[in-house]
Amino acid sequence: MKRRWALAVAACLGLPLAALSGAGSPKKAEPVQAGKPRHIMSIDLCNDLLLMMLVPKERIASVTYLAHDAVEVLMPGADAGIAINHGAAEEVVSQKPDLILASPWATPVLRRLAGKVDAPLVEIDSANSFADIRRITRQIGDLVGEPERAEALIAEMDRKLAYLERRRPARPVEVVAWSATNGVPGRGTLTDEIIRTAGAVNLAARLPDNNFSSFDIEELLAARPDAVMRGRATYDDLSLGDAASEHPVIRRAFKGRQISYPAFLHTCGLPQSADSALQLHAALGKLPQGRPPW
Amino acid sequence: MVGKRLWPVLAGVLLLTGVLLSLGIGRVWLNPLVLADSLFQPKPNLAWLILSELRAPRTVLGVLVGASLGLSGAVLQGLLRNPLAEPGLLGVSAGAALGAVLAIYFGLSATFLLATPMMGIAGAIAAALLTLSIGRGGTLTMILAGVAVSGLMAGGVSLALNFAPNLAAVYEITIWLLGTLENSDWDQVLLVAPFILLGWICLAFSARDIDALTLGEAQAESLGVNLARTRLLALAGTALSVGAATAVTGSIGFIGLLAPHIVRPFVGHQPSRVLLPAALFGAILLVFVDVATRAIPTAGQEIRLGVLTSIVGTPFFFWLVVKLRRLSP
Numbered sequence: 001m002k003r004r005w006a007l008a009v010a011a012c013l014g015l016p017l018a019a020l021s022g023a024g025s026p027k028k029a030e031p032v033q034a035g036k037p038r039h040i041m042s043i044d045l046c047n048d049l050l051l052m053m054l055v056p057k058e059r060i061a062s063v064t065y066l067a068h069d070a071v072e073v074l075m076p077g078a079d080a081g082i083a084i085n086h087g088a089a090e091e092v093v094s095q096k097p098d099l100i101l102a103s104p105w106a107t108p109v110l111r112r113l114a115g116k117v118d119a120p121l122v123e124i125d126s127a128n129s130f131a132d133i134r135r136i137t138r139q140i141g142d143l144v145g146e147p148e149r150a151e152a153l154i155a156e157m158d159r160k161l162a163y164l165e166r167r168r169p170a171r172p173v174e175v176v177a178w179s180a181t182n183g184v185p186g187r188g189t190l191t192d193e194i195i196r197t198a199g200a201v202n203l204a205a206r207l208p209d210n211n212f213s214s215f216d217i218e219e220l221l222a223a224r225p226d227a228v229m230r231g232r233a234t235y236d237d238l239s240l241g242d243a244a245s246e247h248p249v250i251r252r253a254f255k256g257r258q259i260s261y262p263a264f265l266h267t268c269g270l271p272q273s274a275d276s277a278l279q280l281h282a283a284l285g286k287l288p289q290g291r292p293p294w
Numbered sequence: 295m296v297g298k299r300l301w302p303v304l305a306g307v308l309l310l311t312g313v314l315l316s317l318g319i320g321r322v323w324l325n326p327l328v329l330a331d332s333l334f335q336p337k338p339n340l341a342w343l344i345l346s347e348l349r350a351p352r353t354v355l356g357v358l359v360g361a362s363l364g365l366s367g368a369v370l371q372g373l374l375r376n377p378l379a380e381p382g383l384l385g386v387s388a389g390a391a392l393g394a395v396l397a398i399y400f401g402l403s404a405t406f407l408l409a410t411p412m413m414g415i416a417g418a419i420a421a422a423l424l425t426l427s428i429g430r431g432g433t434l435t436m437i438l439a440g441v442a443v444s445g446l447m448a449g450g451v452s453l454a455l456n457f458a459p460n461l462a463a464v465y466e467i468t469i470w471l472l473g474t475l476e477n478s479d480w481d482q483v484l485l486v487a488p489f490i491l492l493g494w495i496c497l498a499f500s501a502r503d504i505d506a507l508t509l510g511e512a513q514a515e516s517l518g519v520n521l522a523r524t525r526l527l528a529l530a531g532t533a534l535s536v537g538a539a540t541a542v543t544g545s546i547g548f549i550g551l552l553a554p555h556i557v558r559p560f561v562g563h564q565p566s567r568v569l570l571p572a573a574l575f576g577a578i579l580l581v582f583v584d585v586a587t588r589a590i591p592t593a594g595q596e597i598r599l600g601v602l603t604s605i606v607g608t609p610f611f612f613w614l615v616v617k618l619r620r621l622s623p
Contacts (some may be wrong), residue, residue: 066460216596217477218322218344248479249347253338294338 036145041097043087046268047124052078054146061097070264089113127269129193137271157271160278169199173226173284176203191266198280217247224292228254231263259283301560305574312581316353319588352478356584357577358490359543362535364576365569367550369497372504372565373528374433380551381536384529385421385443390540392447393417395467399454411485411541418537421447422529473544473600475584486538493535500527501566546600548607549576
């Protein structure tokens, strides 16, 4: 039933599309540089950021409405003048992109519609490791025709990682990226890799549930980590979880032992995720000596 | 009747048991002896941190909130002369929920911790004022106004969910609406305690009048009861105590309905005599249900308090309906 409904919508949208593609046909005659899309649309926050790093604004059709806050932290002003989208299928029709960068969760309607406007829709994986970040940055670099730029970003990241490799702390401290309501990232997550790269041990990795597990304040206190990492609010700042995380006991018990990090560098695998590891490494050096006092 | 003399002892024992269980049970199991000993150990130590900063405020808040729900339920059932009356009826809970949800929606809750309860209290007072200004005519008008205000406030909550900027916000709002005492702290207790105590005083002052009301509105007025004043006291008391309670815990159903019905067989049907026992049993019920949310093993999140009170409360509601049907001629 749902499928039929989706087909009907696609059919309704398909009619005006046929007319549009007819009207747009002279454009195809224009000389287009081989392999370089000139009107790229991104419908996923992580792809938005990589796209803005890789190609000049003129070649970006639109990025998502979520990107702005992360851009302000990462590369202020980089999104000025770039149109925004809400990941809606209709926007694909109106913007007529020649490449769509999506997440693996793009809706079927959007996918079918992209086929109709002759815009290749490429689903980009989410990154859970620095190896993933290399692969994805290269993949998008190749797609948008800027492989050298992508390699430069990767080289920059690898330089930072190599620096961290040389400066591993003598005593590994135990940290956890804890929040009251969201899961705590354990083994197999990008956060876990960032923590290990910075030379710390992720407390959540020794929990039986190896991906995103959750535990409450009592369990956090009982586990006695050396420091608690708190995701700084960025695009997902409307979170009661953040407020609940500020339970006075945490402020008191982990005084001087809280490390904040930009959450989007852990949510999205970007070459700058290495910066988050650098920051964490620097913060670990400033922790009070010894184990927590309780 | 034996029950009349025994109930204070029973209530005291139950409340004490509930409080001790609430202090003793949590996600981290600590030997009760270790917990007690932690008071005399050098601080900070783990057991003392958990006891003083997490479990104690949670227990105190549970008692305050439960007592508010039970007390205002008893007053409203007396005032409206309706066994199905409960604190949510006058739109106060929905108003508190809307205020708190708006605090989450506009991101105030992330900027400072007490924004949610403060907005919740403001919402409850606004809803009560609205109910009062529309429903001044009489008891029935007030119930209808309360239902309308509840609907309006619920609509506001739906609107916030509708326009929520991202899925995380929808999730936070929905989870908040389910009600919980998890992660309560002393700041919250100190914020709501004055409102709750003030509300209790208002409700207590209406006790004599609701006794007269059992004879009917006209008879009560002829006995010198100022009905408008009684309604104002009951509404203000509910708005302050239940509004403040909902503002910190989210919506918790059925306690306000259940508590007066549980105690009535023991203390008789004179409305003013029901108030104190209903408040005590409201507190007992809430503390025990809250202990159950912690004791029931779950993989991730705790069972939410509001969810459990609804699941436990519904069978009682059915029983009440069946019993009332049997009693009616």
